Amino acid sequence: MSHSQVILIGLDGLDYDEIDRFLNSESLNVLSDLSAQNRAVELESTHPPWTPCAWPSFLSGRNPGSHGVFDFFANDGYEKSLIDRPAVDAPYLFETAAEAEKTPIAINYPITHPAPELERGAIVPGYLATEDVAFSPPELRNEYESEHGEYRIYPSYGTDDDPVVEYTEVARHRRDMARFLDERYDWDLMAVQFQVTDSIFHDLDDHDQIRQVLENVDKFVGDIIHLGGEDPLVLIASDHGMGDYDWTFYMNSWLAEHGYLETTMGEEQYFRQAKDDLKGKTADEDSSSPVASVADTTVSVLSTVGLSPRRIHRLLGTVGLDKAVERVLPEDFLVAAQNQVVDHENSIAYQLLFNSLGVHLNVEGRDPQGVVPQSNYDDVRSELIAELEEVRDPDGELVFDAVKPREEVYDGKHLDDAPDIALFPRDYRYDVSGSILDTFRRYPHKNHKPEGILIANRPLDTADQAEIYDIAPTVAAELGIPVDSNTDGKVLTDTDETVERRDWNELVDDYTDTSAESDTSSVEDRLADLGYME
Numbered sequence: 001m002s003h004s005q006v007i008l009i010g011l012d013g014l015d016y017d018e019i020d021r022f023l024n025s026e027s028l029n030v031l032s033d034l035s036a037q038n039r040a041v042e043l044e045s046t047h048p049p050w051t052p053c054a055w056p057s058f059l060s061g062r063n064p065g066s067h068g069v070f071d072f073f074a075n076d077g078y079e080k081s082l083i084d085r086p087a088v089d090a091p092y093l094f095e096t097a098a099e100a101e102k103t104p105i106a107i108n109y110p111i112t113h114p115a116p117e118l119e120r121g122a123i124v125p126g127y128l129a130t131e132d133v134a135f136s137p138p139e140l141r142n143e144y145e146s147e148h149g150e151y152r153i154y155p156s157y158g159t160d161d162d163p164v165v166e167y168t169e170v171a172r173h174r175r176d177m178a179r180f181l182d183e184r185y186d187w188d189l190m191a192v193q194f195q196v197t198d199s200i201f202h203d204l205d206d207h208d209q210i211r212q213v214l215e216n217v218d219k220f221v222g223d224i225i226h227l228g229g230e231d232p233l234v235l236i237a238s239d240h241g242m243g244d245y246d247w248t249f250y251m252n253s254w255l256a257e258h259g260y261l262e263t264t265m266g267e268e269q270y271f272r273q274a275k276d277d278l279k280g281k282t283a284d285e286d287s288s289s290p291v292a293s294v295a296d297t298t299v300s301v302l303s304t305v306g307l308s309p310r311r312i313h314r315l316l317g318t319v320g321l322d323k324a325v326e327r328v329l330p331e332d333f334l335v336a337a338q339n340q341v342v343d344h345e346n347s348i349a350y351q352l353l354f355n356s357l358g359v360h361l362n363v364e365g366r367d368p369q370g371v372v373p374q375s376n377y378d379d380v381r382s383e384l385i386a387e388l389e390e391v392r393d394p395d396g397e398l399v400f401d402a403v404k405p406r407e408e409v410y411d412g413k414h415l416d417d418a419p420d421i422a423l424f425p426r427d428y429r430y431d432v433s434g435s436i437l438d439t440f441r442r443y444p445h446k447n448h449k450p451e452g453i454l455i456a457n458r459p460l461d462t463a464d465q466a467e468i469y470d471i472a473p474t475v476a477a478e479l480g481i482p483v484d485s486n487t488d489g490k491v492l493t494d495t496d497e498t499v500e501r502r503d504w505n506e507l508v509d510d511y512t513d514t515s516a517e518s519d520t521s522s523v524e525d526r527l528a529d530l531g532y533m534e
Contacts, residue, residue, distance in 0.1 A: 005232040008191040013198030015241030030222040043454040048357035049240035060090035061472030061487035065410025071356040091508035100481035104189040168216040175220035201446040234457040241449035248431040251351040262346040340436040345369035351434040358419020460492040
């Protein structure tokens with residue numbers, strides 16, 4: 001079987017529609033040069049096209065129904081926990097490569113913590129890990145930081161400092177880590193991921209600032225490519241796209257209004273997120289505003305007489321104070337921090353996770369407080385699907401392009417962990433939130449789209465739609481290791497020899513380390529900063 005050194009660059013959230021204006025020799029010249037060779041295509045993401053389920057599919061070649069991750073959180077009954085590497089039930093590409101006696105380097109890929117010990121190579125975890133996460137091997141962190149300074153996974157979102165400098169500094173560590181490990185390992189696979197290419201679209205509105213960050217990342221990508229030996233395969237890919245959204249649709253509010261869900265009062269947390277945590281400001285900076293002070297007092301008074309956050313927000317709107325409160329605490333955090341929660345024992349259906357693009361039925365014998373008899377499951381689900389297909393926004397437009405039973409979307413041993421109903425928003429212009437407030441909120445912003453990017457330095461066989469599941473088998477074939485017989489993808493490059501296929505679960509004995517536990521509250525706060533916790 002042929003063997004080629006492979007450089008795999010992950011650029012989270014990039015979309016051709018968003019970067020096309022920058023793809024030229026004066027701006028993103030590295031990406032532009034490769035794209036100009038007619039080796040740039042769209043890469044279809046997972047459903048939903050979210051970071052935590054897409055990158056495991058990117059690294060394993062398996063769909064969420066096979067690896068078991070559908071959102072930022074795993075669920076046990078009605079309880080949620082932030083996902084980590086043990087939550088992903090599939091071997092990753094670099095773990096399989098190490099077992100096949102190749103030397104992989106993996107830098108900053110999401111959901112790679114706690115990092116397993118490899119027979120050879122190195123892992124530097126990324127997104128959803130804590131800042132103090134251990135590297136593999138563990139001595140790498142101290143060795144790197146003694147030369148290059150503190151390795152950071154996350155920028156400071158919403159900082160008042162120069163965001164271009166902030167994001168560039170975080171991205172620089174990816175390039176510097178690649179150089180650092182290149183000096184220490186005779187590697188076969190150099191896999192480096194940049195998360196900031198997604199975060200800037202969530203956090204910044206200034207197109208010039210976005211361009212500057214992307215240009216700096218482009219230079220770092222060029223530096224990493226230059227680490228390759230003679231004619232390596234270079235693949236540059238994003239896990240999903242990015243584009244304009246118009247609305248937030250509050251699924252649980254709609255279910256409550258249509259008799260599928262009951263609510264109860266949970267922990268009072270409507271204003272749990274301090275404004276200095278959100279915007280990096282001191283507590284006195286905004287509180288000096290007379291309007292903000294009036295708004296704050298109004299909210300306090302309304303809360304003491306027992307009005308829910310949903311009612312409060314409506315009342316503030318009638319007197320023109322809702323926007324003032326949102327300047328003190330941005331609107332997406334007001335919405336996310338409601339104190340109405342799902343009353344499961346009296347609910348037929350609910351959206352369990354914050355933005356999973358799915359609805360769960362509350363089924364007897366399956367769910368802890370299930371109310372839907374197994375014998376009625378199909379009828380109840382079909383009825384709910386039919387109603388959701390007809391939901392329209394306040395402008396009269398349909399909210400969903402499609403509403404499907406889960407078995408039409410996912411396949412694999414974790415099918416039963418998927419939401420019972422999968423939601424496909426119209427043109428992906430709607431967030432579908434599990435928070436409980438008004439049913440619709442007009443909210444123009446950037447968020448994820450299903451079409452990412454794929455750029456290569458060699459011709460790819462993309463006559464059919466390239467999918468995120470194709471990356472792992474393509475890299476495996478080029479490395480000369482077996483392609484997973486359980487992959488949902490295909491090999492995109494030409495090979496002179498027949499590709500060997502083996503079950504990666506049989507090749508990799510143990511790809512999870514369940515011994516390491518950490519406090520994930522700081523990571524959840526970072527997700528809230530980017531609007532993922534609505």
